[in-house]
Amino acid sequence: MNKICSAQEAVSIVKDGDVVSSVGVIGWFTPDDVLKALGERFEQTAAPRDLTFYFPCGTGDSVEIRGMDHVAREGMMKRVVSGSYINPTNPKTGARPELMRLIQNNLVEAYSWPIGASMHWLREVARRSPGYLTRIGLGTYIDPEQSGGKMTTLAKEELVKRVEFAGEEMLFYPTWKLDVAILRATTSDDLGNLSFEEDPMTSSTLALAMAVKASGGKVIAQVKRIVPRGSRKAITVTVPAALVDKIVVAPDQMMVTEVPFDATFLGVEQKPLDQFKKLPMTPGKIIARRASREVRQHELTIFGFGASSDVPLVMSEEGLLTDDNIDDYWFTTEHGSFGGVVMNGWQFSCNANPRAVIDGVSQFDLIDGGLCEFAALAFAQFDASGTVNVSRFGKANPGAGGFIDIAQNAKRLIFTGTFTTGGLDLTYSEDHGLSIKREGKVKKFVQQAEHVTYRLQDGTGRGQQALLITERAVFSVSPEGLVLEEIAPGIDLEKDILGQMEFAPVKIREPLVIMDAELFRDIPRG
Known part of the structure; x- marks a missing residue:
């Protein structure tokens, strides 16, 4: 099976109502070509609709590497859960990111989770456990006794619960399935084995891939290059091909904002x-x-x-x-x-x-x-x-x-x-x-x-x-x-x-x- 395809073909697997997740940390490590293709598909066809997006961290800088701003579109984005939101003004236009407009105008169900929870929760999805249990965040905005992480009034579902466990008050994040993951790496072979020679982080990549596959979903990987199978030491491969369904080659992907490579x-x-x-x-x-x-x-x-x-x-x-x-x-x-x-x-x-x-x-x-x-x-x-x-x-x-x-x-x-x-x-x-x-x-x-x-x-x-x-x-x-x-x-x-x-x-x-x-x-x- 040939996994290598265009970004447009890769995002065709996303269906109405899916939960789509993506790696990325500000301008670092953002699979921008794939996110852009997904946004353009909606612009051209009005599909897919009513998606939930899960970003363990804020993805893209919303300026030159737009990241989650590509998919911040009314009708397409129904809900977003993110470990952070990018909120700069564009230095050229003075405008805030489109996702901020949706949040500020109450046009999307928006939730903000601490990044520790957004990372660790993926482990629980991957092993099909009931959810993530933690003391961290009690008494803060993520606590349901505050706002439960809700950032808009459209966000009504309680995604975080306050529970008693072993006589102690704790926060509990129930698990739910993830349908599609969008990853990024430096290199893949034709099988989909991913390595990160020119990326100085791996973030939640492996955890996200495992969580999506455990949910029965599909994984798309954006990479800079394809190399022959067997040409790298196996120890350098962080994500095995069994976890990857589609490979998109983006030879000009940036290392980070304003830095092609350093x-x-x-x-x-x-x-x-x-x-x-x-x-x-x-x-x-x-x-x-x-x-x-x-x-x-x-x-x-x-x-x-x-x-x-x-x-x-x-x-x-x-x-x-x-x-x-x-x-x-x-x-x-x-x-x-x-x-x-x-x-x-x-x-x-x-x-x-x-x-x-x-x-x-x-x-x-x-x-x-x-x-x-x-x-x-x-x-x-x-x-x-x-x-x-x-x-x-x-x-x-x-x-x-x-x-x-x-x-x-x-x-x-x-x-x-x-x-x-x-x-x-x-x-x-x-x-x-x-x-x-x-x-x-x-x-x-x-x-x-x-x-x-x-x-x-x-x-x-x-x-x-x-x-x-x-x-x-x-x-x-x-x-x-x-x-x-x-x-x-x-x-x-x-x-x-x-x-x-x-x-x-x-x-x-x-x-x-x-x-x-x-x-x-x-x-x-x-």
């Missing part, structure tokens, strides 16, 4: 640290500089998206991370890349100069087991009850990604972000310190967060240590609430700190520490 992400070439880009002087860089002072050697450290992902690049720029000591810093992200330098922006998720890579499902075993002792994450809102929100705020609906799993299981946490947002403009001078030229329109320290991504007070009750780091102040988190520890030189406590918060810290440290002036200068500390 061997430094595979670890086979090493990029000297002095060749990494230097970050412009922004509030985010100030925050990353201060956060870098909390990083320790020989402590497995996991970085999230946003200002926190700038920390390794800032450390490299300022001589704290060097070619000589880089292996003493154990850096990772939620997608399984270990060692080297965590990247930011569109390249976030994989590390440059990595030493090892594991699959995404195993990575969340590691995270949920508490092996990432230190975590640096972003925050969009922090409220008076100790709730951190990154999953839904204003017009943004990004979901939690790996945030809940990471935050709940780390021993030390830092949350990074500007004090306000929406037009914030700062200046710094040696004479006057940090000055707020224009305050952000949106306050981030709010009386009540719009969404509950993590309840930090629950963690401090378990002995978790946490800091909130902004460009003008640093807070520690006690079981009673926020303690103001540090303030930037030149900042007025009443006007610039307390006046921009909807609630007061429970304590202001005496004496209040003045943040190091070198954090604000547009020169490397080194």
Whole structure:
């Protein structure tokens, strides 16, 4: 049987009402040609209709690698369940992704699951178990006592249940079948054996293929090239041909947004640290500089998206991370890349100069087991009850990604972000310190967060240590609430700190520490 076919022929197997799943992590690893062909089939024929889409992670950047935006079409997408949603504005048009339009206008049943659950749930589908049982996420937005992960009012079905098991409250994700999987790899032979020589992650690929085949479904794989059978070592083949039904060749598939191919992400070439880009002087860089002072050697450290992902690049720029000591810093992200330098922006998720890579499902075993002792994450809102929100705020609906799993299981946490947002403009001078030229329109320290991504007070009750780091102040988190520890030189406590918060810290440290002036200068500390 010849499995090699066009993308159009491959997607012809999708029927009305099917559940379609796809790999992809932002611009990384996205089977864009196949998703595009599926969207175009609907555009041309009005079929297939009423599909459910399952994305373990946000798939595509919604700009040049459109990913799940290809299939975000009214009539085609009935329901979507995703571990995260891509929410950038297009730099050319200023428009939000089409999937965000469907969600914001309540035109689709949308659910947001933590990525740990979206990965681990696949195992339960693959072995035909009743569902996935976990403590992670209790009391957060995924808990049915909050919203059960629903992102639109059209989403009425309870996909997550709160149950008692062995005398303990837990969350239970019942399994349901998956009809079609869309995978991506570097290489296949004509049989469908998949290997990943030029992809620096495998994410949920194997778990997704197994879950779909256990459901009686079909698996499509997009690859860069076909090689003769028997031409690779069997140990390099991650997905066996028995799990693959269709093969689509896409020789021009991108490694990631703006990067056709870069061997430094595979670890086979090493990029000297002095060749990494230097970050412009922004509030985010100030925050990353201060956060870098909390990083320790020989402590497995996991970085999230946003200002926190700038920390390794800032450390490299300022001589704290060097070619000589880089292996003493154990850096990772939620997608399984270990060692080297965590990247930011569109390249976030994989590390440059990595030493090892594991699959995404195993990575969340590691995270949920508490092996990432230190975590640096972003925050969009922090409220008076100790709730951190990154999953839904204003017009943004990004979901939690790996945030809940990471935050709940780390021993030390830092949350990074500007004090306000929406037009914030700062200046710094040696004479006057940090000055707020224009305050952000949106306050981030709010009386009540719009969404509950993590309840930090629950963690401090378990002995978790946490800091909130902004460009003008640093807070520690006690079981009673926020303690103001540090303030930037030149900042007025009443006007610039307390006046921009909807609630007061429970304590202001005496004496209040003045943040190091070198954090604000547009020169490397080194």
